[in-house]
Amino acid sequence: MRKLVYAINTSLDGCIDHTKFYPDEETMAYFTQLTRDAGTFLYGRITYQLMVPYWPDVAKSPPGQDDREVDIEFARAFDAVEKIVVFSQSLEGPEGEKTRIVSTGLQDEVLKLKQEPGKNIFTGGVTLASQLAALGLIDEYHFVVHPIIVGEGRRLFEGINLEEKLQLKLVESTVFKSGAVVLRYVKK
Amino acid sequence: MRKIISFMHISLDGFVAGPNGEMNWIKVDEEIFDHVGKRISETDTALYGRVTYQMMENYWPAAGDKPDAGKHDIEHSKWYNQVHKVVLSKTMKEAGLTNTKIISDNLLDSINEIKQQASSEILLFGSPTATHSLIQLNLIDGYWLFVNPIILGHGVPLFADIKDKIKLKLLTTKQFTSGVTELNYTVNRP
Numbered sequence: 069m070r071k072l073v074y075a076i077n078t079s080l081d082g083c084i085d086h087t088k089f090y091p092d093e094e095t096m097a098y099f100t101q102l103t104r105d106a107g108t109f110l111y112g113r114i115t116y117q118l119m120v121p122y123w124p125d126v127a128k129s130p131p132g133q134d135d136r137e138v139d140i141e142f143a144r145a146f147d148a149v150e151k152i153v154v155f156s157q158s159l160e161g162p163e164g165e166k167t168r169i170v171s172t173g174l175q176d177e178v179l180k181l182k183q184e185p186g187k188n189i190f191t192g193g194v195t196l197a198s199q200l201a202a203l204g205l206i207d208e209y210h211f212v213v214h215p216i217i218v219g220e221g222r223r224l225f226e227g228i229n230l231e232e233k234l235q236l237k238l239v240e241s242t243v244f245k246s247g248a249v250v251l252r253y254v255k256k
Numbered sequence: 257m258r259k260i261i262s263f264m265h266i267s268l269d270g271f272v273a274g275p276n277g278e279m280n281w282i283k284v285d286e287e288i289f290d291h292v293g294k295r296i297s298e299t300d301t302a303l304y305g306r307v308t309y310q311m312m313e314n315y316w317p318a319a320g321d322k323p324d325a326g327k328h329d330i331e332h333s334k335w336y337n338q339v340h341k342v343v344l345s346k347t348m349k350e351a352g353l354t355n356t357k358i359i360s361d362n363l364l365d366s367i368n369e370i371k372q373q374a375s376s377e378i379l380l381f382g383s384p385t386a387t388h389s390l391i392q393l394n395l396i397d398g399y400w401l402f403v404n405p406i407i408l409g410h411g412v413p414l415f416a417d418i419k420d421k422i423k424l425k426l427l428t429t430k431q432f433t434s435g436v437t438e439l440n441y442t443v444n445r446p
Contacts, residue, residue, distance in 0.1 A: 080399070080424065080441070081415035082270040088421070201407065211268065215426050215441060219418025225269045230409040233281055236268070238405045238435035247426035251268075251437055253405055 069182050072110070072189045074197050075102050075210035078224050084194060085221030086118070089214050092246035096138035098212065103145040107187035110178070110200075113156035115193030120167075123147060153181065155196055178205050198228035207255050209236060215247035259377045259397035259442070260303065260367070262387050263292075264414055267404055271411035272384050281406050283434045288402065289328040291430065291438070295400070297335060301370070301378045305386030306345035312336065312381070342370060342378070344386040364393050371395075388416050398442040399424070405435040 075098075077091055078084050091099075111119065126135070126143035152167045155177075159169050170177050178200065181189055191197055191206070200206050211224075236253035243249050264272050265282040273279050304312065319325060320333030341356040350358045359366045367390070370378065380387060380396070390396050401414075424441040431437050 080401075080439075081413075081418065213439070215424040217415055217418055217422040217424065219415065219421065223270075225407055225409065228269075228407065228409045230407065233409070234407040236405045236407070236435075238431065238437060241429055241431050241437050243426065243429055247424065247441075249426065249429055249437075249439060251403065253268075 070107070070184070070186060070188055071207040072178065072182065072191060072200065072205055073102060073106065073208040073210070074191050074200070074206045075099065075212070076192055076197070076224065077212045077214060079214050079216045079218040081217045081219065082224040083218035083221040084224050085218070088218045088221055089216050091212075091214075092244060092248060093136060093138045094244040094246065095212050095214075095248055096136070096142050098210075098244075098250060100138070100142045100145045102188075102190060102210065103142065103149065105188050106149060106190035108151040108153060108181060108184075108189045109149055110153050110181070110189050110191040110196070111155070112193050112196035113154060113159050114195065116152070116154045116156070116159070119146065120152070150186070153177070174199060175203055175205065178203075194222050194224065194226055198225050201225065201234060202229050202231075204255065208239075209251075209253040211251045211253075213249045213251060258301075258371045258373065258375060260371070260380055260390065260395055261377055261398040261400050262380045262390075262396050262414075263400045264382060264387075265402045265404060265436075266414050267406050267408045267411070269407050269409070270413055270415065271408045272382065272414050273412040274408055275411050277412070281404060281408065282402075283404055283432075283436050285432075285434055286328070287432050288434070288436060289332075291432070292402075293328070293331060296332070296379065298376055299339070299379045300376045301340045301342060302336075303342045303378050303380040303383070303386070304344070305383035306343060306348060307385070308381055308383040309341070309343045309345070309348075344383075344389065363389060364395070367393070367395050384412050384414065384416075387414070391415070391422075392417060392419065396443060398427075399439070401439045401441075403437045403439060 123143045123146040127147035154169045235256045237256045239252045316336035320330040423444040427440045
């Protein structure tokens, strides 16, 4: 069965707003690897619209002078994914060969996706990830904790509805030159 | 100038206690006690909010004298009894307390006065409410955090009412057998 992997950039105070801090090159490379290891992306509407069409456009356009090599690498890895499943009650399109929109039955859908052969399922964001975590469906968590306290913006696991505390198992921690720390956990 | 370091156990989602103050999810063991004991033993001043101070006062003065006292109990009790204590409280009175200073008003000046003294760093133990007041006055110089492998969902946050971004410098990290990770930062001041 394939794994559902969640990864997120966060400030030390749990702010995940991508406009408040900028991921360093090692962080981008880390996300590129996670993206390459994934066959399917699973997104809520907000994260989906943040990523698409932004990254596919970067991948398809000629690199500009200001583009970091690591960003282009990430864009290409992102654009190469086989499938994108978007969970949304309001989004109507565009669906295509690669992209499918699902509005109900999160648990069943994810369990079905996990049974399919292929590389990992990868997810990000807040709302959908909180639901997936509460349902016990996330197999691996990667938190990239950046050395800053932001004080505003959407928060990690905001609104999560847990019946009990969710205990995880630490697998490894990695330090980047920027002072960002990757904490990797698996479901207990 | 002496630094004030916030020493906290936190959940992965940034809480220091559950909604009713629960702290039973915090993992501490000999490995962590031994590790934190080194830094604590080099510290001659401890800072507390009233609630945390009263919790400490209820346990540590005599913890080393219990018949079943372990190594950590004996060591920390000894340290606690001789450390200089500073407590933020609007209601407590200093009279009758030993080696304890109560700060009830004029927080900024009172803390800066203590920071000017030539001595060790000051460890701020837990005390979320006091921590929030000190952060607002830009008086915290570092964070010494022990991240527990747990998501609580709700509770008392470590960081609240932050007005401006605070840039940090990561000093060290350490992984413990229990799954706790130490993150040790100083505040980057321009």
